[in-house]
Each structure stands twice: as C-alpha cells, then as structure tokens.
Amino acid sequence: MFEEAQYFAPVAANEDGSVTVQLAANHPGFADPVYRARRNAIAALAVGHTKGDPIPHAEYTDEEHEVWALVTRELAAKHHKYAVTEFVNAAEELGLPTDHIPQLEEVSDLLTPLTGFRYLPAAGLVPLREFYGVLADGYFHSTQYIRHHSVPFYTPEPDIIHEVIGHGNTLASRRFADLYRVAGRAAQHVETEEALEFVSKIFWFTLEFGVMNENNELKAYGAGILSSYGEIEEFRGMDIRPLDLAAMGATEYDITKYQDVLFAAASLNHLEDVVGSFWATCDDDMIDKLRA
Numbered sequence: 001m002f003e004e005a006q007y008f009a010p011v012a013a014n015e016d017g018s019v020t021v022q023l024a025a026n027h028p029g030f031a032d033p034v035y036r037a038r039r040n041a042i043a044a045l046a047v048g049h050t051k052g053d054p055i056p057h058a059e060y061t062d063e064e065h066e067v068w069a070l071v072t073r074e075l076a077a078k079h080h081k082y083a084v085t086e087f088v089n090a091a092e093e094l095g096l097p098t099d100h101i102p103q104l105e106e107v108s109d110l111l112t113p114l115t116g117f118r119y120l121p122a123a124g125l126v127p128l129r130e131f132y133g134v135l136a137d138g139y140f141h142s143t144q145y146i147r148h149h150s151v152p153f154y155t156p157e158p159d160i161i162h163e164v165i166g167h168g169n170t171l172a173s174r175r176f177a178d179l180y181r182v183a184g185r186a187a188q189h190v191e192t193e194e195a196l197e198f199v200s201k202i203f204w205f206t207l208e209f210g211v212m213n214e215n216n217e218l219k220a221y222g223a224g225i226l227s228s229y230g231e232i233e234e235f236r237g238m239d240i241r242p243l244d245l246a247a248m249g250a251t252e253y254d255i256t257k258y259q260d261v262l263f264a265a266a267s268l269n270h271l272e273d274v275v276g277s278f279w280a281t282c283d284d285d286m287i288d289k290l291r292a
C-alpha cells in the first residue's frame, strides 16, 4: 500500500537540531501527542546516523511491543498459507523475535551471517537512487517507528513491521537477497531518472508486490503483501498478469489502496531469469526500448 521514497510522512529539521515528523490529519497517531513525540525522537536517530556506526536504539512502549507480538503471530499463520516456500524457510532461519520489536541492529546481526545484509535507519523519505543503490552493497534502509497501537492491522506508511517482517525475512533468503543486490546494481548503473524509475517499478511489482506459482497455487513473495494483514487475504482475487518487464514498467499503481494488478512469475527460477537478468544487465538504452 505504499512505496519507499514516496509515501513517508515528511520530516523537517528544526533550527534547534530537533526533528519534526509531519503526520497527516488522517494518520491514526495524529491526535496522540505522546506517539508524535516518539516519532520525532525516532526520526532524529536516523537523521544523526552515519553509515557504519551502530544503529541507535529506538524506544518503544509496552503497547507497541504488544502490536508487534500480535501482528507477528497473525502474519506467521498467514505466511504458512500464502507465502512462497523460500520465504517461509528464510523466516524460520532468521528467527525474528516474536515477543518484542527488535532493534534494527539486532535484525542486522541475525541477517548478516545468512546473506550479508544489514539495515540502515531511515527517518522518512530516502531518495530513490540512494534507497536502491545501497542494496548493491548489502544495505537496506528501514524506518524504525511502528504503526499506532489503536489500529494494529493498519498503517498508511511503511513501518518496522513492513520493513522487518516483510523485507527482513525475504532478505534472509540467499536467492531473494541476490535479487535485491542486482536491483541495487541496476539503480547505480542507469543514468536517467526515467530509467531509474523503470528499475524501481520492476522492484515494486516483484520484490514489493510480487506473486508466483508454486505447486499450482498462487503464492506471494512481495514484502508489501507479506506484511499486510488484509492484502495477504486478497491478492489471489486481483487481476493477475504474466511476468513482463515492459508491462510492469508501463503499469500505473495507486499506493494508497490494495494493488489490483499483480504480475505472477511461473517460479522462482523464472523470476531470476527474467527480472534478475534484467537488473544485472540493464542500461538506459535497453530500458528506452522497453518503454517504447
């Protein structure tokens, strides 16, 4: 329901060095001054962070840890039904905590031995080229805040449940991690903004909202579906189209609602052959031809 670098609440740096997260009036936490103060403090951690340093510790309330525990439990059950086997196995290997929100440093320490990935903290919007570019070096930008506790199964923006349960479990798979890496190399390699946007749309329709066939059933591997309590129940009823680079690049999407057009790979091998090979070899000319 959201895209990195597009759907984050704006973050403003104040003259006194503090940081203000500008939540929209319809955000579930808008009228909660304690939540808003915590959002500001958590965003400030990322603003002051330098790559290579440990990620600063974010404070969460007991209510927020309970949200994590509840959503983790519910999603894990749904993953067994709806997620590709590669994801389920990777999640089991990663072994995220189920009773408390893990610190990003903690998740990085679990991920690194498996695939070499580590997290970087993001206050909010990260420019596309930066967000995707660092994937090539095994870094993944993540927000640290969690959704408002009043609506545990809803978030209008990517929170730590999306970033860690969705992307983190996926990044624990060597095969998926390799796809993230080549997506990053593509983003580093292409020159024009149009080509970069094309690369990011392929990411959106695959690693964010991708589905694939497995034993004659449609399963999800996209982090956006796998971290959404509602969307994971709905994806099979959407307009499912065959995996096609030009079509993905030309399809518009609305980040504020469930994705109604999805692209299905025939298998993980098929995804690697089509999308992995594209990211590994694409340049501006190739993308111009696909866009034509």
Ligand SMILES: [Fe+2]
Residues within 6 Å of the ligand: 004, 158, 162, 167, 208, 223, 224
């Ligand atoms: Fe995401």
